[in-house]
Amino acid sequence: MTQGTVFNKEEIKIVLFEGISQAAVEVFGQAGYTNVELLPKAVDRETLLAKLSGAHMIGIRSRTQLKQEILEHEAASRLMAVGCFCIGTNQVNLPVAATRGVPVFNAPHSNTRSVAELVIGHTIMMMRKVFPNSMAAHRKQWNKSAAGCYEVRGKTIGIIGYGHIGSQVSVLAEAMGMKVIYYDVLTKLPLGNATQVTSMQELLKTADVVSLHVPATPETKEMMGAEEIALMREGSYLINASRGNVVVVDALAEAIRSEKLLGAAVDVFPKEPASNTEAFESPLVGLESVILTPHIGGSTQEAQRNIGREVAGKLINYCTHGSTIGAVNFPGVNLTHSPNTIRLLHIHHNRPGVLQKINDVVGDHAINVLGQYLRTTEDIGFVVLDIDAAHGREKVSVIRDQLSEVPGTIRTRKLVSDEEGDHTILE
Ligand SMILES: NC(=O)c1ccc[n+]([C@@H]2O[C@H](COP(=O)([O-])OP(=O)(O)OC[C@H]3O[C@@H](n4cnc5c(N)ncnc54)[C@H](O)[C@@H]3O)[C@@H](O)[C@H]2O)c1
Ligand SMILES: O=C(O)CC[C@@H](O)C(=O)O
Secondary structure: OOOOEEEOHHHOOEEEOOOOOHHHHHHHHHOOOOOEEEOOOOOOHHHHHHHHOOOOEEEEOOOOOEOHHHHOOHHHOOOOEEEEOOOOOOOEOHHHHHHOOOOEEOOOOOOHHHHHHHHHHHHHHHHOOHHHHHHHHHOOOOOOOOOOOOOOOOOEEEEEOOOHHHHHHHHHHHHOOOEEEEEOOOOOOOOOOOEEOOOHHHHHHHOOEEEEOOOOOOOOOOOEOHHHHHHOOOOEEEEEOOOHHHEOHHHHHHHHHOOOEEEEEEOOOOOOOOOOOOOOOOOOOOOOOEEEOOOOOOOOHHHHHHHHHHHHHHHHHHHHHOOOOOEOOOOOOOOOOOOOEEEEEEEEEOOOOHHHHHHHHHHOOOOOEEEEEEEEOOOEEEEEEEEEHHHHOOOHHHHHHHHHOOOOEEEEEEEEEEOOEEEEEEO
16 A cells, blocks of 8 residues: 655755756745755765755756656655756756656756846957956956957847747847847747748858857757858857757867957857866867857846746645646646645556546546546646545545556656645645
C-alpha cells in the first residue's frame, strides 16, 4: 500500500540555485512555503546531488545542467517540479523530466525587455567603437577620431527570430531611426514599419547589423557559420544574445580578423564558465572590436525580480493546486483552489486505455466526482480528479493505491483541501 507521506507547506523542501532573486523567497513565504534554501551560485555535480536529496522543488537558471543522469539519480527521487528562473530551458532534459512526472516551468517574458535594451546598447557601442576607445583611455591613451564610427540612424537592422525579444528590439531600433527587417520561420505581425523578409539569405545580404533572437533548437544550431557570415555585407556587424551554439564562434572570429565584419557583440557562448571564478575562454577573447558580455542579457534587478515572482508563482500553483499552466514539457491544466475537495493527480505515459482504467477504478467506488480533467501531450497524460471530501475521504487512499497500479502510471499525488487551506500529500 502506498499511502504517501503528508507534507504541510512548510515541510516542502525548495532549493534555489544560481542567485535567484529574493523576491521568489518572499512569494513562496507568502504562500506558506517557508522551507526555502537560496544558494548564490551554480554548484558542482556532487553538491547538486546533495542539495537535490529530499528536495521537492528546485529553481535553476542557465548554468545548472539537469541531465538524464541527474534527473534519474536516487537523489532526485522526491523531485516534483523544476523552475527555470529564466527563458531558456535547454539546460534541462525535458523529455526525461516529463517521464519522471516532473513538470518544468519557466518565465517566458520577464527578462525580454532587459535583453532588448542590452542589444540596443550593444548596437550603439559597437558602431561607435566605444569599448576600444574606453579601454585605451583607461590606459591613458587619447583616441579622438571618427574613423570607423557611425550613427545607427538610417542603418538597417536585420532581426533573425521575431519573437518576444526580437520584436522589442524592432520597436526600440525603429525609435532610433533604424530600418528594421526580420526573418522568422513563422509569419509574424510586423511592428511599426518593420518588414518581414522571406529568407535568411535576403536578410544577411541587406542588413548593416544582424541580431540573432532564435531559440536553441536542432535547426538553429550553428545557423550562423562561415557560409552565412560570408553572405553578410562587407563592414557589417553581428549580435548574438540568443544561445551560444547558434553561431560558429571560430567563423565569427575569422570574419572579425579579416575585417569582413567591423564588429560583433556576443552575450552567449557555446561553453560558458559554470561560475564567476572559472576562467572564460573563447576564440573571440582579445579581438577588441568584439563586445563580450558574460550572459547578462537578462541580468537586471527588474528582470530578476519579475522572474522570481513569476516562476515561484507557477511552482506554488503546481504544488498547491496541481496546476500545470506554464509548464514547458507537460500537458497544461489550469486548476485553482477547490474547497472541501480531495484532488488526485494521475500522471501517466500517454497510451491507449489508461483513461478507461482510471475510470474503472473510480467507478468501483461510491464517491462523488466533482470534476475530472484530462490533458495530454504526445508522451504524457495528466488526469485530475476532484472528489467530494464529504463522502470520499476514507476511500481516497485506496483509490489512489489502485490508480498507482494502473499500467502506464508514472506518478500520483493527492491534494487535500478544506476551508482553512490546502496541504499536500506526496509519494
Ligand atoms: N542573453 C540572455 O541573457 C537571454 C535572455 C533571455 C532569452 N535569451 C534567449 O533569446 C532567444 C530568444 O528568446 P525569445 O524570448 O525572444 O524567444 P521567442 O520564442 O519569443 O522567439 C523566438 C523566435 O524565433 C523564431 N524561430 C525559431 N526557429 C527559427 C529559425 N530556425 N529561423 C528563424 N526564426 C526562428 C520563432 O518562430 C520565434 O518567433 C532564446 O534563445 C532565449 O533563450 C537570452
Ligand atoms: O539568467 C540566466 O542564467 C539565463 C538568462 C537567459 O539566457 C534566459 O534564458 O532567460
